Amino acid sequence: MLARLAAIQRQVAELQSAVSAFQSQPQPREGRGTDPGGWVSVFVDARGLPSRIEVRTGWQRQVAPEALEALVMAASAEALSDLTRAWSEVDVEPMLSDFRAAHPDGQVPAASMLQRAEVYGHARDPFALTEEVLVALKVAQAQPDDAVPSGRGLGGNGAVALTIGAGGLSSCAIDGRWAxxxxxxxxxxxxAEALSDAREALNEQAERRRADAQNLTGLMNDALATLVRLEDRQPKER
Known part of the structure; x- marks a missing residue:
């Protein structure tokens, strides 16, 4: 069990290293899209989340109010396509070259021996640690398997509603009469008001998930350190 935990942590470290190398490469900052008529523009950030939505002055002369929602969604889809094209041009060869040089056989090495317990975490009372792990697992299991982070925001006293998720803008509702x-x-x-609220709600959900993941990682590290300490206390075979 100890060797397996050490191998998992080593692989996590390798993955984090690869992610850091990728993030160090120049990356697209923004994507932009418009509807076919050019009346609505949507800008998305590097994650694909809408950062700005603008409607051109004079839209009432050419666009029916009830058509605004569809135009916003069309512009958002085009912005994501623009961002995808930009991502496809990112040069990942330097990162791949570094990875091939470090692992010429193409395999990520597993840990061949346990490292010092301090590297993984802090040895703790096994019973208290077990109770904390069970609580964390219960919280994790309470989350729906198909739960997808999303944020909803309102603007214009509820006349505009936007919902965003990991895939970008997922819904748009606009009261045509109000518009x-x-x-x-x-x-x-x-x-802008609805978008700001939606992004804030999404970020809050992401932060909660990140905190839960960090807590589980810390518990795993402490469990490994505790197991190492218990193993050290076992009588050694002569």
């Missing part, structure tokens, strides 16, 4: 009365400036303010 027709407020023009481009009012509509853009409402879109």
């Amino acid at each position: 027709a009365q407020h023009g481009a400036s009012g509509l853009n303010r409402a879109l």
Whole structure:
């Protein structure tokens, strides 16, 4: 068990190293898309999340208010396509070359021996640690298997509603009557307000998940350190 835990942690470290190498490469910062008529523009960040949604002045003369939702979604899809094209041009060869040089056989080496317990965590009372692990696992199991992080925001006193998730903008609802009365400036303010709220809600969910994952990682490290200590206390065969 100790050797297996050490191997898992070594592989996690290798993965983190590869991710860091990839993140050090120049990456796209933004994608931009418009609807076919050019009335709505959507900008997405490097993660594909909408960062700005704008409607051109004078849209009422050419666009039916009830069509705005579809135009926003179309512009968002085009922005994601633009970002995808930019990502496809990122040069990953330097990262791959470094990885091949470190692992010429193509295999990520597993740990051949246990490292010092301090590297993994802190030895603790086994019973208290077990109780904390069980609580963390219970919390993790309470999460729905198909739960997907998402954030919803409202603007214009509820006239505009946006929902975003890991895949970008997932829904847009705009009260056509309200939009027709407020023009481009009012509509853009409402879109910005709804988008800000949605991103904040999504970030809060992501932060909670990150904290839960870090807690589980810390517990695993402490469990390994505790097991090492218990093994050291076992009588050695002569």
